[in-house]
Amino acid sequence: MAAVLDTVRAFFAPSTFTIDMETPADVVARENLLDRTMGADRRAKSSEKIRHNRVPAEGLALVARDSRGHLIGTVRLWNVQAGINSNGDAVDALLLGPLAVDCAHEGKGIGSALMRAALLEAKKRGHGAVLLVGDAAYYERFGFFGDKVRHLVMPGPFARERFLGLELAEGWLDGAAGMLVASGRQLTMPILRRAA
Numbered sequence: 001m002a003a004v005l006d007t008v009r010a011f012f013a014p015s016t017f018t019i020d021m022e023t024p025a026d027v028v029a030r031e032n033l034l035d036r037t038m039g040a041d042r043r044a045k046s047s048e049k050i051r052h053n054r055v056p057a058e059g060l061a062l063v064a065r066d067s068r069g070h071l072i073g074t075v076r077l078w079n080v081q082a083g084i085n086s087n088g089d090a091v092d093a094l095l096l097g098p099l100a101v102d103c104a105h106e107g108k109g110i111g112s113a114l115m116r117a118a119l120l121e122a123k124k125r126g127h128g129a130v131l132l133v134g135d136a137a138y139y140e141r142f143g144f145f146g147d148k149v150r151h152l153v154m155p156g157p158f159a160r161e162r163f164l165g166l167e168l169a170e171g172w173l174d175g176a177a178g179m180l181v182a183s184g185r186q187l188t189m190p191i192l193r194r195a196a
């Protein structure tokens with residue numbers, strides 16, 4: 001019943017939202033939002049191998065808040081090494097995800113606003129490329145395509161047609177080949193996985 005009321009309120013509320021940096025106080029609301037939008041098996045994804053026990057890239061964990069300050073969207077980016085290039089140099093990049101918006105607020109441009117803010121901030125911070133696993137039909141509008149990552153693989157099962165990349169600096173992913181590996185800072189207090 002509470003969910004229905006939230007949906008009705010959201011439908012009639014003016015669609016004002018702000019994009020903000022995530023804070024430690026957002027953890028519970030963010031995890032609840034991800035459970036609702038991404039489903040119970042969200043932690044089984046290959047991207048999770050890269051995120052597990054790491055902190056997001058500096059300045060690249062963003063949230064959307066409604067006019068009352070409630071968290072209604074989240075996006076986080078992670079430092080990775082995206083294989084090596086033809087010179088044998090490691091290719092630094094970011095892995096984006098999850099991006100999620102509360103179902104009651106979908107279609108109001110919040111996902112796009114989070115994406116654009118995250119990409120702008122990533123570029124400002126000097127990152128050269130962003131990779132993700134997601135629906136091409138959604139992410140192509142931001143410039144993500146499969147061709148840039150065709151010689152890269154995730155560290156586990158993934159759908160090739162959903163593996164996409166965007167260069168923030170032209171040619172950054174030229175020749176990049178190999179497996180994505182986490183390269184971000186580790187959590188100081190590791191999260192223990194629950195037994196299945």
Ligand SMILES: CC(C)(COP(=O)(O)OP(=O)(O)OC[C@H]1O[C@@H](n2cnc3c(N)ncnc32)[C@H](O)[C@@H]1OP(=O)(O)O)[C@@H](O)C(=O)NCCC(=O)NCCS
Nearest residue numbers: 037098099100101106107108109110111112134135137138
């Ligand atoms: C995908 C998601 C983030 C989009 O957020 P949003 O705030 O509704 O997106 P926007 O309002 O910016 O954009 C809405 C547009 O995207 C389209 N869209 C949304 N999800 C889409 C998808 N999976 N494939 C193609 N188009 C999609 C909508 O049809 C709409 O199109 P329109 O502009 O032509 O009307 C949100 O639906 C969500 O959280 N989904 C569940 C979690 C998820 O799948 N995350 C992505 C994988 S990491």
